[in-house]
Amino acid sequence: VTRRYNLVFIGFGNVGRALASLLLGRTEQLRAEYGIEWRLTGVASRRSGWLANPAGMDVAALLEGSVREVAPARAAGVEEWLSASEAQVLFEMSSLNAATGEPAISYLAAALTHGAHAITANKGPVVHGYRALRDLAAGRQRGFRFESAVMDGAPIFSLFRTALPLASVQAFRGILNSTSNFVLSCMEAGKSLEEGVAEAQARGLAETDPSNDIDGWDSAVKVAALATVLMGVPLTPQAVQREGIRGLEAGAVRRARVEGCPYKLVCAASRIEGGVRAVVASERVTSTDPLSQVNGTSSAVQFVTDVLTGLTIVEHDPTPSTTAYGILADFVDLARL
Amino acid sequence: VTRRYNLVFIGFGNVGRALASLLLGRTEQLRAEYGIEWRLTGVASRRSGWLANPAGMDVAALLEGSVREVAPARAAGVEEWLSASEAQVLFEMSSLNAATGEPAISYLAAALTHGAHAITANKGPVVHGYRALRDLAAGRQRGFRFESAVMDGAPIFSLFRTALPLASVQAFRGILNSTSNFVLSCMEAGKSLEEGVAEAQARGLAETDPSNDIDGWDSAVKVAALATVLMGVPLTPQAVQREGIRGLEAGAVRRARVEGCPYKLVCAASRIEGGVRAVVASERVTSTDPLSQVNGTSSAVQFVTDVLTGLTIVEHDPTPSTTAYGILADFVDLARL
Numbered sequence: 001v002t003r004r005y006n007l008v009f010i011g012f013g014n015v016g017r018a019l020a021s022l023l024l025g026r027t028e029q030l031r032a033e034y035g036i037e038w039r040l041t042g043v044a045s046r047r048s049g050w051l052a053n054p055a056g057m058d059v060a061a062l063l064e065g066s067v068r069e070v071a072p073a074r075a076a077g078v079e080e081w082l083s084a085s086e087a088q089v090l091f092e093m094s095s096l097n098a099a100t101g102e103p104a105i106s107y108l109a110a111a112l113t114h115g116a117h118a119i120t121a122n123k124g125p126v127v128h129g130y131r132a133l134r135d136l137a138a139g140r141q142r143g144f145r146f147e148s149a150v151m152d153g154a155p156i157f158s159l160f161r162t163a164l165p166l167a168s169v170q171a172f173r174g175i176l177n178s179t180s181n182f183v184l185s186c187m188e189a190g191k192s193l194e195e196g197v198a199e200a201q202a203r204g205l206a207e208t209d210p211s212n213d214i215d216g217w218d219s220a221v222k223v224a225a226l227a228t229v230l231m232g233v234p235l236t237p238q239a240v241q242r243e244g245i246r247g248l249e250a251g252a253v254r255r256a257r258v259e260g261c262p263y264k265l266v267c268a269a270s271r272i273e274g275g276v277r278a279v280v281a282s283e284r285v286t287s288t289d290p291l292s293q294v295n296g297t298s299s300a301v302q303f304v305t306d307v308l309t310g311l312t313i314v315e316h317d318p319t320p321s322t323t324a325y326g327i328l329a330d331f332v333d334l335a336r337l
Numbered sequence: 338v339t340r341r342y343n344l345v346f347i348g349f350g351n352v353g354r355a356l357a358s359l360l361l362g363r364t365e366q367l368r369a370e371y372g373i374e375w376r377l378t379g380v381a382s383r384r385s386g387w388l389a390n391p392a393g394m395d396v397a398a399l400l401e402g403s404v405r406e407v408a409p410a411r412a413a414g415v416e417e418w419l420s421a422s423e424a425q426v427l428f429e430m431s432s433l434n435a436a437t438g439e440p441a442i443s444y445l446a447a448a449l450t451h452g453a454h455a456i457t458a459n460k461g462p463v464v465h466g467y468r469a470l471r472d473l474a475a476g477r478q479r480g481f482r483f484e485s486a487v488m489d490g491a492p493i494f495s496l497f498r499t500a501l502p503l504a505s506v507q508a509f510r511g512i513l514n515s516t517s518n519f520v521l522s523c524m525e526a527g528k529s530l531e532e533g534v535a536e537a538q539a540r541g542l543a544e545t546d547p548s549n550d551i552d553g554w555d556s557a558v559k560v561a562a563l564a565t566v567l568m569g570v571p572l573t574p575q576a577v578q579r580e581g582i583r584g585l586e587a588g589a590v591r592r593a594r595v596e597g598c599p600y601k602l603v604c605a606a607s608r609i610e611g612g613v614r615a616v617v618a619s620e621r622v623t624s625t626d627p628l629s630q631v632n633g634t635s636s637a638v639q640f641v642t643d644v645l646t647g648l649t650i651v652e653h654d655p656t657p658s659t660t661a662y663g664i665l666a667d668f669v670d671l672a673r674l
Binding site: 026029030033034153154155158159162163164165166260287288289290292293294295298302307308309310311312313314315316317318319321322325328329332333 | 363366367370371490491492495496499500501502503597624625626627629630631632635639644645646647648649650651652653654655656658659662665666669670
C-alpha cells in the first residue's frame, strides 16, 4: 500500500535545504521500502513568507533558489498556510528561541490542531512545550517528534521510544555542544579560546555571538530536553547549574590533554529525591572515560538505566545532512502509525 | 486493551532464570504500560525434559528449583510440547552450536509453524538460519527476534529495525567478545594469558574450554550475524578471516597499554565488490580510538552508514540480567505487532 503525504517546511536554511535534498534523493527508496510518496506543498521562511501550492512544488527549482516561482499562493499566517497547503506533516526548522520556545511552539500546535503530524529540529519546543504538544498530538491521534533537537540525527529519543521498552533513565552524562568541544580541541592544539571560536565561526559551527555555546546555554537546553522527555521530569534550562568554558586558560587545557585527562564541557543529570539534579560544567575527565576521546564536533551521551548498567551513544562528525536525516527518520516513524 | 500471552522457555540456565525473574518483577509495568499479561506454560531443559502446563506454572516455585512439580504434563518432543503448552511466544535459550545452529533452528522453526513468535538469545540460528526463519515468520505473520545474540541487551538489531530507517550499513568495527577483552585487561594489569583465562572462568565468563573466545570464534560468529542481518549479506563464521589473542605476549600487551595504544581483539567488516570483507584480529588501537577505552567485559561497535557518518554504541559491564532484558525487549516489540 502506498500513501502520499503533503509536506510543509517552516525554515529553508541549511537544514531545510539538506532535508529537501535528502527527500529528493530517497524518493524511490521511501516508496519501495515504506510505501511513502510525498510532495512539498508549503514552504515558509522570513524572506519568502507563507508560500503554499497544494499541487506540489518543484523541489529542484526551489533548491536552485526559485523560491517565489514555485508557489502561486501566499498565505497571511500559519493557520491559513496549513489549510492552503493541505498540510499533513509539518517540518519545523525555524531559529531557536531558547528562552520561550516561541514561535515554534505555536506553529507546532497549529499543525497538530489542523490535523498534521508535527516534527521539529528545535530544542525550544521540547523544553518549553513538551507535555502540552505531546498531549495535543495524542488527542488528535497525530505525532509530535523531535529526534534532531539533541545530537543531530543520532537516535536518542527514538532509541528509548522504540528499542528500550520498560527502561527508566536514572542518570546521564555527556558532551552535547559541538562548538565548545571543537574550541577545546583547538585549544589543545595550541590556539587561544578566541582563535578557537574564530575557527568554529569560519566553519559555520558557531554563531556571530558564540556565548550561547561557550557559556554552556546550548548544553543546558539540551540537558533540560533530555531530562524532560527521558526522565519524565520537566526541567527548565535555568534550573540547570551551569558553567561554560570561558574561564579556562589555554595552557591548562593543553597540559591537561598532554597528561591524558583533558578538559571537557560535561553535561550531567541524575535523579534525586523529588526531581532531577542537572549540571553543565567544564571538568577534567580521566583517560579511561569514554568522553575523553570525543573530540572536535563529535558528541556523546552515556545513560544509566534500570535495565542496562551503562549504554553510551557516540555521534561522529555530524553535518547538516545528519540533522536532516533525524527529521526524515521522524517522518518515516510517523508514517508507520 | 490487555492481552495475555502463553510464554514457553527452552533452556533454564542463568539467562532463563534471569528472564523469569525479570518477567516476575515487571508484571505490573508490562500490564500498565503495554497491556501485556503473561503466564509461563512451558519449560524445556536437558534435565527436566519438555514440561507443559497450559494453566500456567508457579514461576516463583520454578525459580526455587521445583522444576518437576510445576507441570503435570511432559511432552515427547518440541511439536507436542508447543501444542500441550498452547505456546504463543517461544524464548529459545539453549546452548550455542556455532557450527550448524541446530537444534535451535529447528525449535524456532517449529514455534513459527505452530503459530508462535520466536525469540532467541542464540547466535547460531542468526548465522545459519536468518533468511529461512525470517521468511517463515513473515509467511505466518509472526516475528523472529534475536536482540541478545550480539552485545547482550544493548539495542543493535532493534536500533536499525526501528530507529534508523533507510540506513544502509557500509562498515562496522568493534569489540564483541567479553572474555577476550577481559583477559586482555588482566594481562595489562600484569597477569599472564593463562591467569587471565582462569580469572574469567572464576567469574563465570569463560567456558571450561576457552578456545571459542580466545581464538576469535565467538567474535567471528558475531561478525557473521551482524553482516548477515544488517548488511544483507549472508556470511558464515568460516568466511571471516580470523586470528585470536593466543599469540600475544603478556609483556607486549602491558607495554602497549602503558604507551596508550592497547591491544584489542577487533572485529571489522566492510562492503567490497560483490560482498563483505570481514576480519577478526588482535591489533593495537590508537589512544584517540574510542575502542581503546572499552575495557573488561564491556563491548562496543561503531557503524558507518550512508545516513550518519559514524555512530558508536558501547555497552558497559553486562550481566545475565542484561541478556534477559534484550529478550524481554524483543517480546514487548512483538506484542506491539
